[in-house]
Amino acid sequence: xxxxxxxxxxxxxxxxxxxxxxxxxxxxxxxxxxxxxxxxxxxxxxxxxxxxxxxxxxxxxxxxxxxxxxxxxxxxxxxxxxxxxxxxxxxxxxxxxxxxxxxxxxxxxxxxxxxxxxxxxxxxxxxxxxxxxxxxxxxxxxxxxxxxxxxxxxxxxxxxxxxxxxxxxxxxxxxxxxxxxxxxxxxxxxxxxxxxxxxxxxxxxxxxxxxxxxxxxxxxxxxxxxxxxxxxxxxxxxxxxxxxxxxxxxxxxxxxxxxxxxxxxxxxxxxxxxxxxxxxxxxxxxxxxxxxxxxxxxxxxx
Amino acid sequence: xxxxxxxxxxxxxxxxxxxxxxxxxxxxxxxxxxxxxxxxxxxxxxxxxxxxxxxxxxxxxxxxxxxxxxxxxxxxxxxxxxxxxxxxxxxxxxxxxxxxxxxxxxxxxxxxxxxxxxxxxxxxxxxxxxxxxxxxxxxxxxxxxxxxxxxxxxxxxxxxxxxxxxxxxxxxxxxxxxxxxxxxxxxxxxxxxxxxxxxxxxxxxxxxxxxxxxxxxxxxxxxxxxxxxxxxxxxxxxxxxxxxxxxxxxxxxxxxxxxxxxxxxxxxxxxxxxxxxxxxxxxxxxxxxxxxxxxxxxxxxx
Numbered sequence: 001x002x003x004x005x006x007x008x009x010x011x012x013x014x015x016x017x018x019x020x021x022x023x024x025x026x027x028x029x030x031x032x033x034x035x036x037x038x039x040x041x042x043x044x045x046x047x048x049x050x051x052x053x054x055x056x057x058x059x060x061x062x063x064x065x066x067x068x069x070x071x072x073x074x075x076x077x078x079x080x081x082x083x084x085x086x087x088x089x090x091x092x093x094x095x096x097x098x099x100x101x102x103x104x105x106x107x108x109x110x111x112x113x114x115x116x117x118x119x120x121x122x123x124x125x126x127x128x129x130x131x132x133x134x135x136x137x138x139x140x141x142x143x144x145x146x147x148x149x150x151x152x153x154x155x156x157x158x159x160x161x162x163x164x165x166x167x168x169x170x171x172x173x174x175x176x177x178x179x180x181x182x183x184x185x186x187x188x189x190x191x192x193x194x195x196x197x198x199x200x201x202x203x204x205x206x207x208x209x210x211x212x213x214x215x216x217x218x219x220x221x222x223x224x225x226x227x228x229x230x231x232x233x234x235x236x237x238x239x240x241x242x243x244x245x246x247x248x249x250x251x252x253x254x255x256x257x258x259x260x261x262x263x264x265x266x267x268x269x270x271x272x273x274x275x276x277x278x279x280x281x282x283x284x285x286x287x288x289x290x291x292x293x294x295x296x297x298x299x300x301x302x
Numbered sequence: 303x304x305x306x307x308x309x310x311x312x313x314x315x316x317x318x319x320x321x322x323x324x325x326x327x328x329x330x331x332x333x334x335x336x337x338x339x340x341x342x343x344x345x346x347x348x349x350x351x352x353x354x355x356x357x358x359x360x361x362x363x364x365x366x367x368x369x370x371x372x373x374x375x376x377x378x379x380x381x382x383x384x385x386x387x388x389x390x391x392x393x394x395x396x397x398x399x400x401x402x403x404x405x406x407x408x409x410x411x412x413x414x415x416x417x418x419x420x421x422x423x424x425x426x427x428x429x430x431x432x433x434x435x436x437x438x439x440x441x442x443x444x445x446x447x448x449x450x451x452x453x454x455x456x457x458x459x460x461x462x463x464x465x466x467x468x469x470x471x472x473x474x475x476x477x478x479x480x481x482x483x484x485x486x487x488x489x490x491x492x493x494x495x496x497x498x499x500x501x502x503x504x505x506x507x508x509x510x511x512x513x514x515x516x517x518x519x520x521x522x523x524x525x526x527x528x529x530x531x532x533x534x535x536x537x538x539x540x541x542x543x544x545x546x547x548x549x550x551x552x553x554x555x556x557x558x559x560x561x562x563x564x565x566x567x568x569x570x571x572x573x574x575x576x577x578x579x580x581x582x583x584x585x586x587x588x589x590x591x592x593x594x595x596x597x598x599x600x601x602x603x604x
Binding site for chain 2: 182184185186187188211212213214215217218221222252255258259261262263264291292293296
């Protein structure tokens with residue numbers, strides 16, 4: 001087996017991707033507390049909000065207030081999703097460190113999710129990318145459905161490579177490969193990355209795994225074996241999956257850190273602090289804690 | 303990465319290891335149905351019961367009746383746990399295809415679990431092994447706490463190797479390495495198997511993973527990369543974990559098969575049939591289905 005990376009970078013997506021997909025309301029103050037506690041635990045990148053129309057995503061309507069009230073740490077990068085130029089301008093006004101745009105690897109998903117083709121979505125991002133470049137703010141690209149689509153089923157790795165290349169050509173410094181419905185296995189990761197790594201450096205790719213089928217940690221492990229070292233995850237597994245009710249969404253940050261600790265891969269994150277945050281936010285939202293590690297440690301005190 | 307085995311063998315432990323650790327009562331008829339349905343789904347080995355004192359394990363008091371009433375298939379091996387000579391004799395009378403004995407890799411766990419030292423437990427098995435050999439019945443050895451003990455914490459791989467060697471010397475054809483409290487990660491699997499494979503062939507080792515910390519599938523994947531191809535699992539994740547209340551126990555067979563299917567590793571097992579069985583037994587026991595795959599497929603019909 002190839003040697004694993006010595007360090008990994010966690011992109012905590014709970015405050016945005018997680019909360020956006022939770023049905024329970026959450027106050028601005030609780031969001032601010034969540035972001036601050038995550039920052040204190042050692043998480044280096046926190047997706048803190050989304051600058052989109054509150055008509056589309058009511059849970060993110062207060063992202064500007066969240067940015068205005070968090071305690072900014074120099075060693076933490078606070079990011080936001082900005083699907084259009086108006087969103088970018090609001091994000092820049094809020095003082096974001098980085099923004100993100102998103103596209104799908106599946107035409108059907110793109111049409112049903114954002115009502116346009118993949119290429120049309122990329123055209124819409126062009127002015128966002130230009131304005132972000134002018135402001136000196138790095139842009140991350142998300143690609144969804146990289147290992148399967150709820151409408152099309154299997155997705156060819158070449159389709160993922162193509163849309164990723166276009167995002168890179170537009171100026172993204174990194175592409176996060178999203179298994180949006182959590183159907184991929186380590187076999188799919190291998191097939192996908194064998195194609196992707198012919199065009200991209202592992203350092204420019206991240207994995208964004210959902211744990212719907214319980215495969216997320218194994219997929220992250222397989223990605224580590226391919227040299228990837230950036231992983232999106234969500235505290236307490238925040239974030240449901242609209243395509244699999246009752247099943248879980250984002251992989252829990254606690255579970256990823258437990259795995260990485262066991263592998264000797266450094267993250268600089270305090271697992272005990274994370275577990276406490278996961279229990280706190282789960283209680284606050286009156287939801288089940290979807291972290292296996294959180295439940296195991298919370299249950300028996302080991 | 304090393305090539306993975308082309309085929310894997312699943313040892314279904316739900317009817318014994320699973321049900322034994324469930325608090326809900328279950329009728330003999332339901333046990334028989336469970337075993338028969340698992341056999342029909344293509345599972346090649348089914349741990350069907352345990353021949354121990356009903357004072358110790360009331361859930362297994364009817365193992366002889368279960369063996370008497372199941373529909374025996376020639377292509378399925380029906381096994382039972384036999385901790386002593388009396389149990390073995392009952393098991394042989396019931397017509398088991400294979401028996402199993404167990405020891406711990408942790409002295410503290412051995413003392414607290416079965417009130418004797420590891421070596422004393424092995425001495426007790428000697429007559430069981432002899433009688434099984436006389437009857438021509440193969441014996442499997444379980445080793446518990448191979449990657450951690452609830453009393454001692456970390457367990458040295460050499461301790462696992464030592465007790466495994468003694469079980470092999472006594473006549474076991476295979477040793478199943480149990481992560482009894484589910485604390486191991488892929489890093490622990492690598493450290494353990496790097497030691498074990500100096501003394502044993504991969505074909506004589508199995509992994510028995512608990513999913514308490516969500517690491518089971520990743521550990522199985524890491525074991526596959528080391529050439530192991532025999533894995534214990536439990537339909538619907540049957541079996542709690544007495545050391546981590548609220549957390550899950552055995553890894554779910556459905557989840558393992560989903561992983562193996564994605565890796566192109568053949569098992570001959572019908573995943574759809576397994577998912578149906580998992581939902582049925584969960585309903586029958588009025589418990590949560592602990593298979594991620596079962597919940598995902600049951601939830602959205604994918």
